Amino acid sequence: MHPSRVFIVLSLSFVLGVFIASFFSVPANVMFVLFSLGVFLVALSWRKIPLLKDKKLIPLVAGFALVVAVMGIWRFQSVSYSMRGLSEIAASLAEVKQTSGKPKVTITILGYVAEPTRVHNGKRNIIVGARQLISGNHAISLNEKVLVISDTYPEYKFGQTISVDGVPLLPGFIEGFDYKSYLAKDGIYTTMSFPEISVINNQAGIPFPDKVKISVLKPIYAVRNVFENSITRSISEPNASFVGGTLLGGRVFENETLTNDFKRTGTSHILAVSGYNITIIAEFFLFIFLAVLGRKRAMLFSIIGIAVFSIFVGAAASVIRAAIMGVLVLIARRNGRLSSPGTAIIGAAAVMVLIQPLILRYDVGFQLSFLATLGLVYISPLIEKYFLWAPSVYNFRETLAMTISAQMAVLPLIIFSFGSFSLISVPVNAIILPLIPVIMIMGFATGVLGIIIPFLGKILGSLSWVVSEFVIKVIKIGGSIPGGNVTVKIPWQAVFVFYLAAVVVLFLSWRGKPPVPENE
Numbered sequence: 281m282h283p284s285r286v287f288i289v290l291s292l293s294f295v296l297g298v299f300i301a302s303f304f305s306v307p308a309n310v311m312f313v314l315f316s317l318g319v320f321l322v323a324l325s326w327r328k329i330p331l332l333k334d335k336k337l338i339p340l341v342a343g344f345a346l347v348v349a350v351m352g353i354w355r356f357q358s359v360s361y362s363m364r365g366l367s368e369i370a371a372s373l374a375e376v377k378q379t380s381g382k383p384k385v386t387i388t389i390l391g392y393v394a395e396p397t398r399v400h401n402g403k404r405n406i407i408v409g410a411r412q413l414i415s416g417n418h419a420i421s422l423n424e425k426v427l428v429i430s431d432t433y434p435e436y437k438f439g440q441t442i443s444v445d446g447v448p449l450l451p452g453f454i455e456g457f458d459y460k461s462y463l464a465k466d467g468i469y470t471t472m473s474f475p476e477i478s479v480i481n482n483q484a485g486i487p488f489p490d491k492v493k494i495s496v497l498k499p500i501y502a503v504r505n506v507f508e509n510s511i512t513r514s515i516s517e518p519n520a521s522f523v524g525g526t527l528l529g530g531r532v533f534e535n536e537t538l539t540n541d542f543k544r545t546g547t548s549h550i551l552a553v554s555g556y557n558i559t560i561i562a563e564f565f566l567f568i569f570l571a572v573l574g575r576k577r578a579m580l581f582s583i584i585g586i587a588v589f590s591i592f593v594g595a596a597a598s599v600i601r602a603a604i605m606g607v608l609v610l611i612a613r614r615n616g617r618l619s620s621p622g623t624a625i626i627g628a629a630a631v632m633v634l635i636q637p638l639i640l641r642y643d644v645g646f647q648l649s650f651l652a653t654l655g656l657v658y659i660s661p662l663i664e665k666y667f668l669w670a671p672s673v674y675n676f677r678e679t680l681a682m683t684i685s686a687q688m689a690v691l692p693l694i695i696f697s698f699g700s701f702s703l704i705s706v707p708v709n710a711i712i713l714p715l716i717p718v719i720m721i722m723g724f725a726t727g728v729l730g731i732i733i734p735f736l737g738k739i740l741g742s743l744s745w746v747v748s749e750f751v752i753k754v755i756k757i758g759g760s761i762p763g764g765n766v767t768v769k770i771p772w773q774a775v776f777v778f779y780l781a782a783v784v785v786l787f788l789s790w791r792g793k794p795p796v797p798e799n800e
Contacts, residue, residue: 297348301357339414394407395438405427426468435641444475550713560716564720663685664678680710
């Protein structure tokens with residue numbers, strides 16, 4: 281058996297173990313039995329390795345796969361359980377209040393502001409890294425995240441040590457939206473609404489690793505904040521939020537209608553740091569470095585540039601995942617070798633799940649990013665020949681093929697997850713996506729110039745406004761088309777059958793095809 285196939289089998293086995301644990305609680309004795317069976321198969325087959333025959337290696341690989349799957353189960357359950365101390369307290373307090381009718385009981389936690397805060401709908405959302413539960417003169421160690429909702433003012437900055445006194449709550453459904461799962465993808469199982477918050481002027485009670493994280497990320501977030509403010513000064517709203525969203529992600533429009541237009545046209549992805557945005561930045565770096573360096577060095581420095589950019593925008597888990605997927609797509613497209621990207625993408629996904637196993641079930645963004653990346657690598661080359669009629673100016677033909685490939689890969693999951701899909705997503709994306717690199721490059725230059733020479737920043741910002749305004753107009757027009765967004769409900773079994781059939785079709789389509797020659 282080829283080493284790459286063994287790697288794929290083991291990677292998928294780990295992911296399968298996490299997937300099982302995501303839906304079922306596996307008892308420790310069952311895990312022990314399965315682990316022991318895997319070790320037995322490995323020991324039984326170990327002596328037959330020198331024969332190097334596939335049939336003799338199958339029991340060995342099966343044994344390792346079983347061991348790795350059990351490790352996946354253990355990883356998910358250990359991470360999930362370690363983050364649920366406060367949620368269990370919240371559930372107990374809620375039950376006590378319901379049965380006894382006593383007033384809500386408050387608790388006090390000590391922690392720090394774990395991410396830059398954001399204001400939405402007149403409320404400030406604060407992610408608190410809870411590290412201690414204060415009970416009288418005693419402190420119980422914690423390692424959880426809590427979403428604290430407070431007034432817009434006062435502001436709280438990343439890294440500040442705070443004490444929070446309030447009622448722990450369990451997130452649930454809000455107007456049909458599964459808020460619990462949405463927060464769970466980030467390891468958040470508990471919320472607090474408008475608690476008493478006190479700033480503590482020292483880091484007592486904060487573990488050393490968190491102190492290191494704060495000292496490293498605080499200057500990065502400070503530079504990012506200066507950059508964001510520069511864009512806001514140089515470009516008027518809502519275009520400033522749009523340009524900033526393509527570069528830094530996480531921007532929210534004050535205009536709810538415009539936000540809905542992005543949703544209806546399937547273009548919200550350009551406001552997040554996605555694999556597509558990262559690919560654009562990587563291509564830009566590669567274009568610059570190719571002018572002065574050889575191909576291999578240019579590729580290396582482009583990847584380094586992506587790493588620096590990821591740190592600059594905050595190095596959130598979603599950004600790191602997007603960076604990995606974007607770099608893999610860049611390598612696959614530039615090298616033209618389609619045998620290795622699949623292995624690399626699956627391996628990268630397994631590593632991401634290892635680091636944060638909760639994303640496999642709860643993070644739709646991760647699922648869509650993974651599927652879209654596979655679509656770009658494996659579907660796009662197969663369907664490009666059907667778009668020779670499209671003009672190649674501004675890479676329109678390639679963009680159209682890539683857009684449809686990504687849409688084909690993610691459509692069933694989108695319908696299943698959101699209960700709807702956009703009929704106008706493909707044409708709208710095909711029109712605006714060629715302009716996104718222009719907006720990102722001009723927006724970056726605007727932000728930098730706005731810091732150094734504010735007057736020049738505003739001049740370039742005016743040009744950025746013109747291009748971004750065209751894109752926003754197209755999205756508004758698309759969002760206003762009646763019937764552009766269709767409501768559809770499909771069972772998970774249909775989604776499973778579709779992707780199983782897609783794997784078979786793609787396997788048959790690529791089988792026997794030689795690697796595409798490397799681009800010169």
